[in-house]
Amino acid sequence: MFSKIFNILIHTVADLHRGEKGIIEELSFDEIPLALMEMGCIPGKELTLIQFSPLKDPLYIHVNGSHFAIRRETAERIILVKRLCDEL
Amino acid sequence: MSSKKLNVVLVGNPNTGKTSIFNQLTGLTQKVGNYPGITVDKKQGSCKLSDGTDVIITDLPGTYSINPTSLDESIVLETLLNNESKDYPDLVVVVAEVENIKRNLLLFTQVKDLKIPAILVVNMADQMERKGISLDIPTLEQTLRTKIVLTSARRKEGIDEIKNAIINYKKYDTSSLFKISEKINQAYFDEIQASLRGFSLYKSWLLITQEKHVSFISEASKRIIDKFKIDQEKLKKYQHKETIYRYKYINDVLKKTYSIDRSKGNDLRSRLDKVLTHRVFGYAIFVSILLLMFQSVFDWASLPMDYIDLFFSNLSVWTKEMLPNGVLFDLISEGIIPGVGGIIIFIPQIAILFMFVAVLEETGYMSRVVFLMDKIMRRFGMSGKSVIPLISGTACAIPAIMATRNIGGWKDRLITILVTPFTTCSARLPVYAIIIALIIPEGRVLGVFSLQGLVLMALYVLGFASAIISAFILNSILKVDSKNFFIVEMPNYKLPSVKNILLDVLEKTKAFVLGAGKIILAISIVLWFLASNGSSDFKNAESIVAENPVNKKYSQEELENAIASYKLESSYIGMMGKIIEPAISPLGYDWKIGIALISSFAAREVFVGTLSTIYSVGSEDEGTIKQRMAAEINPATGEKRFNLPAGMSLLVFYAFALQCMGTLAIVKRETKSWKWPMLQLFGMGLLAYVSALITFAILK
Numbered sequence: 001m002f003s004k005i006f007n008i009l010i011h012t013v014a015d016l017h018r019g020e021k022g023i024i025e026e027l028s029f030d031e032i033p034l035a036l037m038e039m040g041c042i043p044g045k046e047l048t049l050i051q052f053s054p055l056k057d058p059l060y061i062h063v064n065g066s067h068f069a070i071r072r073e074t075a076e077r078i079i080l081v082k083r084l085c086d087e088l
Numbered sequence: 089m090s091s092k093k094l095n096v097v098l099v100g101n102p103n104t105g106k107t108s109i110f111n112q113l114t115g116l117t118q119k120v121g122n123y124p125g126i127t128v129d130k131k132q133g134s135c136k137l138s139d140g141t142d143v144i145i146t147d148l149p150g151t152y153s154i155n156p157t158s159l160d161e162s163i164v165l166e167t168l169l170n171n172e173s174k175d176y177p178d179l180v181v182v183v184a185e186v187e188n189i190k191r192n193l194l195l196f197t198q199v200k201d202l203k204i205p206a207i208l209v210v211n212m213a214d215q216m217e218r219k220g221i222s223l224d225i226p227t228l229e230q231t232l233r234t235k236i237v238l239t240s241a242r243r244k245e246g247i248d249e250i251k252n253a254i255i256n257y258k259k260y261d262t263s264s265l266f267k268i269s270e271k272i273n274q275a276y277f278d279e280i281q282a283s284l285r286g287f288s289l290y291k292s293w294l295l296i297t298q299e300k301h302v303s304f305i306s307e308a309s310k311r312i313i314d315k316f317k318i319d320q321e322k323l324k325k326y327q328h329k330e331t332i333y334r335y336k337y338i339n340d341v342l343k344k345t346y347s348i349d350r351s352k353g354n355d356l357r358s359r360l361d362k363v364l365t366h367r368v369f370g371y372a373i374f375v376s377i378l379l380l381m382f383q384s385v386f387d388w389a390s391l392p393m394d395y396i397d398l399f400f401s402n403l404s405v406w407t408k409e410m411l412p413n414g415v416l417f418d419l420i421s422e423g424i425i426p427g428v429g430g431i432i433i434f435i436p437q438i439a440i441l442f443m444f445v446a447v448l449e450e451t452g453y454m455s456r457v458v459f460l461m462d463k464i465m466r467r468f469g470m471s472g473k474s475v476i477p478l479i480s481g482t483a484c485a486i487p488a489i490m491a492t493r494n495i496g497g498w499k500d501r502l503i504t505i506l507v508t509p510f511t512t513c514s515a516r517l518p519v520y521a522i523i524i525a526l527i528i529p530e531g532r533v534l535g536v537f538s539l540q541g542l543v544l545m546a547l548y549v550l551g552f553a554s555a556i557i558s559a560f561i562l563n564s565i566l567k568v569d570s571k572n573f574f575i576v577e578m579p580n581y582k583l584p585s586v587k588n589i590l591l592d593v594l595e596k597t598k599a600f601v602l603g604a605g606k607i608i609l610a611i612s613i614v615l616w617f618l619a620s621n622g623s624s625d626f627k628n629a630e631s632i633v634a635e636n637p638v639n640k641k642y643s644q645e646e647l648e649n650a651i652a653s654y655k656l657e658s659s660y661i662g663m664m665g666k667i668i669e670p671a672i673s674p675l676g677y678d679w680k681i682g683i684a685l686i687s688s689f690a691a692r693e694v695f696v697g698t699l700s701t702i703y704s705v706g707s708e709d710e711g712t713i714k715q716r717m718a719a720e721i722n723p724a725t726g727e728k729r730f731n732l733p734a735g736m737s738l739l740v741f742y743a744f745a746l747q748c749m750g751t752l753a754i755v756k757r758e759t760k761s762w763k764w765p766m767l768q769l770f771g772m773g774l775l776a777y778v779s780a781l782i783t784f785a786i787l788k
Contacts, residue, residue: 031324033573037331038153040191050358054367055463058472060578064335065190067357067578069459074574 011082013059013075016049022080023047024063029077040064041078093134094143095175096254099164099199100183101192102150103452103579105211108241109183110147111591113250120595129490130163137251146175152191154198155298155327157573160493162301168202169291170304179257180206181250186216186223187580189346193232193338194331200234201264201290207235207253214240220349228345233261242585264290271333272326283312297323360581364456374457381444382482382548385514389436396436400429419616427612430697431605437514439597441483445476446592450584458576468556469563471495471574474504478555481511482548484600485751489758497572499563505755506768507559509746512551515693519742520547522696525714527735550743554775603750611694615661615687622659629655661686675741675777676734676784678722685741692747733787737780745776 016022024043027036040063041047050067051060057072100106111118114133121130131147148167149160156162167175180199184192189210199206216223229236235253239246268290269277277289284292295302295309296316305313317323363369404425411417448454454476462472473495480488488508495501512520521544528540625632633651642650656662657679664686665679672682680699688695699717720729746752746768755765 032328033575034155034324034327034331035152035157035573035575037328038155038191038194039575039577040335042332042335051361051365053365053459053463054370057463058459058574058576060361060365060459065188069455069462069574069576069578071462071574 011080013047013049013061013070013078013080014072016080018049018051021046021048024078025081026079027077028079033074036070036074039068040066047078047080094137094141094179094254094257095146095177096143096179096181096257097146097148097167097175097177098181098183099148099168099195100150100209101152101185101188101195101577103577104150104183104185104188104192105241106150106183107147108585108588109181109209109211109239109247109250110145111587112241112244112247114145116591118591118595120599135251137255138248139255141255143251143254146177151195152577153195154202154294156301157496158494162298165294165298165301166303168199168204169294169302172304177204179254179260180204181209181254182206183209183211186210186212186221187219187348189223190335190338190342193341194334196232196234197265197334197338198290200232201266201268201288202294203262203264203288203290205257205260205262207237207250207260208232209237209239209246209250211239211241213238213246214243218352220352222347224345228341231341231345232265233263235260264288266334266337268293268330272329276326280316283315284309297327357580361456361578364453365459370456370460374460377448377453378479381441381479384444385437385440385482388440392436393433396429396433400425400432404429415620418620419613423612423616424609426697427609427694428605430612430693431601433518434514434693435597435601437517438483438600439593441480441514442487442593442596443589445480445483446589447584448479449476450582450588452579452581455576455578459578462574468559469500469503469566470507470559471497471500471504471572472576473574474500477504477508478511478552481508481513481555482551484513484515485509485511485748486600486603486754487596489751489754492758496574499566499568500572502568502759502764503559503562503566505758506562506764507555509748509751509768509772510551510555510558510744512548512743513748515691515748516547516742518693519688519695520544520739522699522714522717523730523735523738526718526730527732547739547743554744611687611690612697615694615698618661618664619656619659622655622662625658626655629658656680674784675780676737676788678729680720681729681738688747690747690749692742692745695742733784736787737784740783741776741780743776744772744779746772 011022013022024041024045024047026043027041042064045064047061047063049059050062053059053069058069059072059075060067060069061075098106098110110131110133113135117135118131118133121132133145133147135143135145137143146167148164151161151164154165154168156165167173167177168180170176182192182196182199184196196206196208210223215221223238225236225238235256237246237249237253239250241247269281277293280292280296281289284295287295295305296313299305299310299313299317364373404421407417407421407425411421448457457475458472460472461475465472465474474492477488477491477495480491485508488511489505492501492504492508495504524540524543528543531539533539533542629651633654634647657666661683662679665682668682668686669677669679672678672685677685684695684698687698717730718728721727722729722731722734752765752769755768756762759765
């Protein structure tokens, strides 16, 4: 129950619709994969979800000049800045 | 002019055109070797500079960062850190691409901080105008303290400029760009600096964080490194900080020197992606490409294969006539020439398959296939990246297993390695071809599809299906711990470069022919020896057969045939066939097929050659072998030996059995253990035996 409420409160790459953008707030991994940051996934950077794979996983993203695909499990851990304008 | 050759290494992200630049610099001087102890290909070539200096150029594996995530990438780290190795570079050429320059510069700043002379090549400069990119080279050179060369490797532009830049290798600045200690923790890095003397700070930092990827550290340094490695959390945190600061630095640099008009030139990528990764069209296009690929392998390869076949059978006959009689000459004409011919004949098919795989990779399409297939493949314990080895496996399992190296997780990679030999490789083709021709009538289904073609197609499907099903089973059985992290770059679409493709096909085909050729040559010599020596019956075959009253009525020719088959029966290989006959007769085979099974144990393509020897046909011509095989009668039933049940049973046996020493050897090298190749050998062998047994029992 608690985690459900929690899930509504956080906004991750996995919640984006196709073509939508967001700003990375935090990488919430037990152990952040260095390779992910080295590909350009860095807090403060704008990220675009370009395409879902037909089975909704992996996700094709564009961030910091790089185009690459990550799995949903990874996308769920890339937390985006909550868009205030959506709530107003 | 100095006599010492200059060592230059190419370093860069994948998809930057680094290999194009390597190809333009070195052309046909390329050689592929191995790094000591591991099987990563080491691509080297040479070129001459305008001042006469000879340069050895090494194309290091593509990598996004100096911190490795795979075996291939760790070579880059090792080469750049080990200054005692003879491969240590005098100059590093970092290849970047104009559109992804930001990410490419991350690697450049890392290399620069190692204090090795480094220049930056910005490739695909011809795209700048179309994509609305402008770059202030003088300012960028000044800030990064390096020489920058703009190139368009495919148009051969800028290659001479790279060579001229190499000449001045001693003049380049080797100070580090990025003050890692200031940014992160001055005291901590001062301590590192003080403890590990004689190394640059960044090198020490890499030795501490990447120690497991480096092989050359002395015991004394290792003890110091271990001390710093205790607090892993801290190391990780500092690595992350380092990456963030490097990107911050790069962003600041590029803000002043780089601009891109985003409204231009992105539509090709997005338009193609819309179709190629579409939920219906995406898969439809992928399947069509696979079908086109297999179709071409058969259509385009059949003509050159016929010529090669003809050439070798004529050569064999010709040598037999030209050379004097004698054991050694028999070995040449009956052992070595057909053996070598048996491998050369695969070149057209393998080259075409390699060409397709190279085109799919070069264009950037392969990444889209990985993207489309990942979720599906994951259900079977593999990764989207496993698709590439499984497709290459239709040419040959050996390069396919080497292509599993860029699969991140060990479990995914292991499963892919284990199941790849199920895919129908080109060595199975001649076996399938001759058996299908014997047991399946010609004729068409629905007036379009040839019946024989459909059976062949079904065998391909069987290969893929058994790979997938065994992956599924292995996935639930294998308890292998592996952290898996999936990240696949989606590169820009590119037209394939003919030069790159041809060089790639040439290199891979050469490696295949030389590797497999050695084994096949050895086997054909052993086989020939075993077939031309035997017990005392073998030596007295002429008199035994001639004195047998049953044979009195034979003509001269029939008598010779009877002697030949009696000789075969009493030769060593015939005796081996007889020994295993009880085990294989439930599958519908006799001792002669047993000989073919034994001899093709190490390489399945030997099967046809062996049968041609066994049925004492002088030439390798399939028509005549086929007629001989068709005429064989099973004395127990009075029916044809190669009837539908026995033929199907053989097809199934060859579909499953792992009869390839090369595959076993490469699996041993890649998994560093005999356990996995033995599992494959016995697992697939058992599956082959049982399935053939059931097939024969049902159809009989």
